[in-house]
Amino acid sequence: METTPLNPARRRLLAGSASALAAAGLGATGIAQASDAPAKPPAPAAKPLPPYAAWKDADSVIVHTPNTIETKRSAFGDGIITPTRQLYVRNNLPPPNPSILDDRDAWTVEILGVKQPRTLTVGELKTLGVETMATVLQCSGNGRKFFPHKPSGTPWEVGAAGCVMWTGVPVRALVEYLGGVEGSPSFMTGTGGETLPEGLDPKTLLVERSVPREAMQDAMLAWEMNNEPLTLAHGGPLRLIVPGYTGVNNVKYIKRLAFTAEQSPAKIQQTSYRMAAIGSKPGPDNPSVWGMEPKSWITAPGADRQALKAGRAVVRGVAFGGMHAVKRVDVSIDGGKTWKQAALIGPDLGKYAWRQFALPVELSAGQHVLVSRVEDSEGNVQVEARVENADGYVNSSWRDHGLTVNVS
Amino acid sequence: METTPLNPARRRLLAGSASALAAAGLGATGIAQASDAPAKPPAPAAKPLPPYAAWKDADSVIVHTPNTIETKRSAFGDGIITPTRQLYVRNNLPPPNPSILDDRDAWTVEILGVKQPRTLTVGELKTLGVETMATVLQCSGNGRKFFPHKPSGTPWEVGAAGCVMWTGVPVRALVEYLGGVEGSPSFMTGTGGETLPEGLDPKTLLVERSVPREAMQDAMLAWEMNNEPLTLAHGGPLRLIVPGYTGVNNVKYIKRLAFTAEQSPAKIQQTSYRMAAIGSKPGPDNPSVWGMEPKSWITAPGADRQALKAGRAVVRGVAFGGMHAVKRVDVSIDGGKTWKQAALIGPDLGKYAWRQFALPVELSAGQHVLVSRVEDSEGNVQVEARVENADGYVNSSWRDHGLTVNVS
Numbered sequence: 168m169e170t171t172p173l174n175p176a177r178r179r180l181l182a183g184s185a186s187a188l189a190a191a192g193l194g195a196t197g198i199a200q201a202s203d204a205p206a207k208p209p210a211p212a213a214k215p216l217p218p219y220a221a222w223k224d225a226d227s228v229i230v231h232t233p234n235t236i237e238t239k240r241s242a243f244g245d246g247i248i249t250p251t252r253q254l255y256v257r258n259n260l261p262p263p264n265p266s267i268l269d270d271r272d273a274w275t276v277e278i279l280g281v282k283q284p285r286t287l288t289v290g291e292l293k294t295l296g297v298e299t300m301a302t303v304l305q306c307s308g309n310g311r312k313f314f315p316h317k318p319s320g321t322p323w324e325v326g327a328a329g330c331v332m333w334t335g336v337p338v339r340a341l342v343e344y345l346g347g348v349e350g351s352p353s354f355m356t357g358t359g360g361e362t363l364p365e366g367l368d369p370k371t372l373l374v375e376r377s378v379p380r381e382a383m384q385d386a387m388l389a390w391e392m393n394n395e396p397l398t399l400a401h402g403g404p405l406r407l408i409v410p411g412y413t414g415v416n417n418v419k420y421i422k423r424l425a426f427t428a429e430q431s432p433a434k435i436q437q438t439s440y441r442m443a444a445i446g447s448k449p450g451p452d453n454p455s456v457w458g459m460e461p462k463s464w465i466t467a468p469g470a471d472r473q474a475l476k477a478g479r480a481v482v483r484g485v486a487f488g489g490m491h492a493v494k495r496v497d498v499s500i501d502g503g504k505t506w507k508q509a510a511l512i513g514p515d516l517g518k519y520a521w522r523q524f525a526l527p528v529e530l531s532a533g534q535h536v537l538v539s540r541v542e543d544s545e546g547n548v549q550v551e552a553r554v555e556n557a558d559g560y561v562n563s564s565w566r567d568h569g570l571t572v573n574v575s
Numbered sequence: 576m577e578t579t580p581l582n583p584a585r586r587r588l589l590a591g592s593a594s595a596l597a598a599a600g601l602g603a604t605g606i607a608q609a610s611d612a613p614a615k616p617p618a619p620a621a622k623p624l625p626p627y628a629a630w631k632d633a634d635s636v637i638v639h640t641p642n643t644i645e646t647k648r649s650a651f652g653d654g655i656i657t658p659t660r661q662l663y664v665r666n667n668l669p670p671p672n673p674s675i676l677d678d679r680d681a682w683t684v685e686i687l688g689v690k691q692p693r694t695l696t697v698g699e700l701k702t703l704g705v706e707t708m709a710t711v712l713q714c715s716g717n718g719r720k721f722f723p724h725k726p727s728g729t730p731w732e733v734g735a736a737g738c739v740m741w742t743g744v745p746v747r748a749l750v751e752y753l754g755g756v757e758g759s760p761s762f763m764t765g766t767g768g769e770t771l772p773e774g775l776d777p778k779t780l781l782v783e784r785s786v787p788r789e790a791m792q793d794a795m796l797a798w799e800m801n802n803e804p805l806t807l808a809h810g811g812p813l814r815l816i817v818p819g820y821t822g823v824n825n826v827k828y829i830k831r832l833a834f835t836a837e838q839s840p841a842k843i844q845q846t847s848y849r850m851a852a853i854g855s856k857p858g859p860d861n862p863s864v865w866g867m868e869p870k871s872w873i874t875a876p877g878a879d880r881q882a883l884k885a886g887r888a889v890v891r892g893v894a895f896g897g898m899h900a901v902k903r904v905d906v907s908i909d910g911g912k913t914w915k916q917a918a919l920i921g922p923d924l925g926k927y928a929w930r931q932f933a934l935p936v937e938l939s940a941g942q943h944v945l946v947s948r949v950e951d952s953e954g955n956v957q958v959e960a961r962v963e964n965a966d967g968y969v970n971s972s973w974r975d976h977g978l979t980v981n982v983s
Contacts, residue, residue, distance in 0.1 A: 245707055245742040246802030248656055253802070294887035297933045299653055299921030332921070334653040394654030394661070479702035513707030513740070514924040525705045 219262050220400045227253040231321050234258040238326035240464070240570070241471035245483055245523050247513050248301065249329030251393050254401070257306045257327060259374050259435065260361040262399045263420055267360070271396060271404040276388065280426025282346030289390055289405055296340040298387060300410065301332050301516035303487045307413040307440055307456045310553070310562030316445055318559030325464045325568060330485070330521045333408050335389030338424070342383065352426040355383050357407040360420035370433045376416050376440075377430040378409055378457055385410045385519070388421065410519035411458050411490040413561070415440055430455075443557045459489030461549045462563040463496055463524075463541040469572035477532045477574050482509070485521045488543030492518035495542050498526045502536035502569060503551070509539070518544070530574045538569040627670050628808045635661040639729050642666040646734035648872070648978070649879035653891055653931050655921050656709065657737030659801050662809070665714045665735060667782050667843065668769040670807050671828055675768070679804060679812040684796065688834025690754030697798055697813055704748040706795060708818065709740050709924035711895045715821040715848055715864045718961070718970030724853055726967030733872045733976060738893070738929045741816050743797030746832070750791065760834040763791050765815040768828035778841045784824050784848075785838040786817055786865055793818045793927070796829065818927035819866050819898040821969070823848055838863075851965040867897030869957045870971040871904055871932075871949040877980035885940045885982050890917070893929045896951030900926035903950050906934040910944035910977060911959070917947070926952070938982045946977040 216223050217233035227242035236256040243249065267274065272290035306327035308320050321327070338355075342348055359374035387408045390397055397403030402419030409416045415435070430436050430451075440456040443449035463486030469475050486496045492515075497506040509526035524539070542548045553564040562568075624631050625641035635650035644664040651657065675682065680698030714735035716728050729735070746763075750756055767782035795816045798805055805811030810827025817824045823843070838844050838859075848864040851857035871894030877883050894904045900923075905914040917934035932947070950956045961972040970976075 244799055244802030245705055246740040246799055247707060248740065248802060250659070250802050294889060294935075296935060297653055297889050297891060297920060299655060299931065301922055332654040332656065334921075391652055391654055394652030394656060394658050481702060481705050483705060512705060513742075514709055514922070514928070516922040516924070520922070523707060527702075527704060 219265065220256050222252065223256070223400075224250075224252040228255070229326065234261065235321040235323075235327075237321075237323055238329060239471070240325050240466055242326075243329075243466045243485060245467075245512065245525075247330055247516060247520065247523055248332055248393060251395065251398065251401070254304070254329040254331065255306065255327045256400050257321070257414060258400075258419070259415070260359075260363075260372060263360060263362050265399050267420070268396075268399060268404055271390065274404040276405060276421055277423040278341065278345055278425075279423065280349055280352050281342055282349050284349075285345065287341075292336045292341070292388060292405075293390070295336050295344055297334060298337050299332060299334045300385075300387065300408075301330060301520035302408060302410040303459065303489075303519060303521050304329050304331050304414055304417065305459060307415055307560045308558070310564070310567060311559035313553065313562055313564065313567035314555070314559040316555075316559075318557060320558060327414070330487075330516070332393050332516075333387055333389040334391035334394070335387045335405075335408070338383045338386040338388060338407075341388065348380070348426045352428050353380055354378065354427045354430055355380050355386065355409075356425045356427045356431050357416075357418035357421050358423040358425070358431075359418045360422040373433045374415075374418060374435055375431040375433040376418055377427065377436055378412055378416050380426060382409050382412060383426075388424070413440075413456050413459055416457060439558075440560065441558070442554070442560060445555055445557050447557060449557055456560045459487070460561060460563040461486075461488050461491075461541045461543045461547050462568075463487070463539040463549060463565065464568040465498075465537045465539055465570040469537070470570060475530060475572055475574045477530055480528055480530045482526045482528055482537055483523065484509075484539045485523055486539065486541035487521035488518065488541065488547070491543040491545050491547065493522045493541055494544045494546075496522070496524040497540050497542075498524070498528075499538050499540075500528055500530065500535050503538050503566065506540070530572075532574050534571060534573050536569045536571050538565050540565045627673065628664050630660065631664070631808075632658075632660040636663070637734065642669065643729040643731075643735075645729075645731055646737060647879070648733050648874055650734075651737075651874045651893060653920065653933075655738055655924060655928065655931055656740055656801060659803065659806065659809070662712070662737040662739065663714065663735045664808050665729070665822060666808075666827070667823070668767075668771075668780060671768060671770050673807050675828070676804075676807060676812055679798065682812040684813060684829055685831040686749065686753055686833075687831065688757055688760050689750055690757050692757075693753065695749075700744045700749065700796060700813075701798070703744050703752050705742060706745050707740060707742045708793075708795065708816075709738060709928035710816060710818040711867065711897075711927060711929050712737055712739050712822055712825065713867060715823055715968045716966070718972070718975060719967035721961065721970055721972065721975035722963070722967040724963075724967075726965060728966060735822070738895075738924070740801050740924075741795055741797040742799035742802070743795045743813075743816070746791045746794040746796060749796065756788070756834050760836050761788055762786065762835045762838055763788050763794065764833045764835045764839050765824075765826035765829050766831040766833070766839075767826045768830040781841045782823075782826060782843055783839040783841040784826055785835065785844055786820055786824050788834060790817050790820060791834075796832070821848075821864055821867055824865060847966075848968065849966070850962070850968060853963055853965050855965060857965055864968045867895070868969060868971040869894075869896050869899075869949045869951045869955050870976075871895070871947040871957060871973065872976040873906075873945045873947055873978040877945070878978060883938060883980055883982045885938055888936055888938045890934045890936055890945055891931065892917075892947045893931055894947065894949035895929035896926065896949065896955070899951040899953050899955065901930045901949055902952045902954075904930070904932040905948050905950075906932070906936075907946050907948075908936055908938065908943050911946050911948075911974065914948070938980075940982050942979060942981050944977045944979050946973050948973045
């Protein structure tokens with residue numbers, strides 16, 4: 168499993184990237200959604216699930232490409248935890264060979280930037296401690312479909328998100344075991360274990376993400392998702408979970424976790440996942456896509472476009488604060504003109520989980536626009552308008568996420 | 576879908592029960608575990624999953640019979656909610672025809688013993704309100720394997736239990752919608768919609784259970800389990816959930832919910848699921864199996880009988896209070912001679928859910944007996960010794976549930 172050393176001096180710059188990609192079979196399916204390829208709406212005919220995710224529930228998902236699979240708005244249910252069979256998939260590269268799951272406990276991860284740097288197996292990690300937590304996992308580009316300038320990348324609507332239960336060892340327990348962080352590094356940098364094609368500058372494709380060091384406080388190296396050993400599609404045998412941060416920061420197949428002075432030099436850190444003005448070329452000076460914003464959307468009724476009858480109905484949806492707990496959710500059935508507070512239903516799984524909400528309403532005949540708006544414990548309210556940006560990241564607009572239903 | 580009227584005067588007493596059973600194909604597979612047949616240990620060779628549960632994870636379960644499928648002790652994971660694929664199955668009768676799921680919202684349930692009795696569809700129920708809750712679902716006979724007198728019924732070890740998320744309408748909201756309970760009935764009685772064989776007294780087989788009326792406060796009519804529409808194997812399209820009560824009280828395919836002065840005259844209420852002395856014939860004078868007791872067991876390490884190496888390990892398990900929240904869990908690695916308090920891990924899903932616990936230990940070479948003991952919020956402590964009873968119900972003994980591991 169080749170990974171790029173953090174030391175930039177050891178990197179090779181090679182010509183012929185495009186042909187190398189093609190040779191590695193990473194063309195259309197592998198990285199189209201990570202590259203600057205033009206946005207492609209999902210084809211009208213349902214695409215088949217790729218082999219590594221063949222066990223997903225085909226009725227609950229929209230297959231955009233083999234590496235981008237979205238949960239349907241109507242398939243979230245009201246039980247908080249998104250079943251693994253329904254959870255979205257978004258891989259920046261094709262997953263490693265499934266044989267890496269043959270002996271899960273033998274997978275190794277190198278820990279650097281601590282007083283006693285070393286490589287540990289998953290088997291060893293399991294002897295250090297165990298925690299379980301629920302987090303919202305959301306692709307940075309979820310909601311991209313609503314950007315009118317048609318940014319490159321997958322046109323996700325609401326379904327590149329789920330609420331997932333993770334089990335693993337807290338990063339802080341691991342760091343403590345290794346003597347603590349060395350010095351005062353500003354970042355925690357995780358490196359994915361995807362197989363990189365030969366003959367190409369690894370930094371072009373390597374999945375290596377840096378987040379502010381403080382994120383280590385709640386981060387975890389997880390080997391279980393929703394009570395089952397972590398699947399290949401979702402980063403098994405070991406994944407870095409950084410609660411509150413968008414999906415890409417939760418590095419799959421993690422091979423190295425380092426406390427570093429600088430952010431990763433990989434392209435995915437330097438120029439991708441940056442909030443840049445439309446028309447400009449994103450770069451390291453633009454803000455990185457890290458923490459999530461307060462966001463909510465309606466999931467029922469009418470998300471599957473079934474005919475609705477006038478009368479009583481219960482409007483439901485999901486809401487999260489991103490970095491903070493949900494305080495309240497308001498719902499409007501007239502597109503935001505008037506609002507009523509919804510009830511939060513079900514147990515509270517912690518500040519990084521989402522809450523499900525419900526509001527009984529009377530729906531009259533005609534067209535209604537159902538919208539929701541969440542406020543977090545710090546008083547931050549979900550924005551009405553998206554923050555425009557070149558690549559269409561972090562769309563939290565309540566107006567964009569409205570659900571139009573026809574009632575007869 | 577024939578169900579028995581509650582009025583005993585309308586019941587038929589028929590001779591030839593055994594042959595009627597045989598004619599209905601309910602012999603060995605259908606009701607052996609509900610009858611007085613002698614206990615049968617699981618066959619050494621793995622049995623296949625029955626068609627209605629073919630989607631279960633075969634590696635996680637032990638198939639006793641087509642209607643009794645147990646979760647392996649090693650397959651609980653540490654993520655609290657038991658995935659549906661791994662959850663045990665125990666049906667008192669073969670499930671109804673799968674066609675009852677063709678139009679879930681059209682399923683009807685009759686509500687009696689309220690001021691405005693009527694029949695509602697699931698579609699209507701969904702307009703009345705929605706709640707989500709986590710409960711421990713545990714077969715009354717879980718732990719039966721440890722009774723030395725070999726009671727009749729399935730010899731469950733620890734795996735006729737799971738922690739499940741339910742979504743549906745609270746019974747109290749439904750009752751309020753129908754004008755409240757009529758009079759002062761003592762019981763809430765649920766009637767299952769299984770197809771009953773012709774030519775047999777329905778009360779012999781009908782799944783109709785009564786619980787104390789107070790249980791309605793937290794009860795629910797659920798259409799979703801773990802965020803997915805309720806499967807046929809687990810009682811879909813609609814199931815009565817009575818938190819804190821053993822599995823049988825959570826009536827599947829519920830067709831009628833009634834507030835009644837008397838307990839159901841069905842055999843499953845009158846003589847089955849009663850705590851009777853060994854050697855005696857259980858009857859209505861014996862206490863009914865209703866609420867669960869504080870109970871816990873170890874799930875790792877060593878539950879799958881893999882070789883353990885001396886050194887650090889994290890002992891894990893599940894613990895619940897039954898009717899009350901978990902307060903603390905203690906763990907012993909020497910069969911109960913010395914104890915240490917374990918940490919409760921993961922979010923608290925409410926008093927009816929289970930908690931998972933973890934305790935880092937040093938395991939020396941040799942044989943160890945790992946046991947756990949839970950205390951609930953009311954100060955009730957998990958019992959050391961089982962309460963002996965004829966049919967082997969409600970075994971909560973921490974000693975019986977110990978896990979012996981060999982460390983080298």
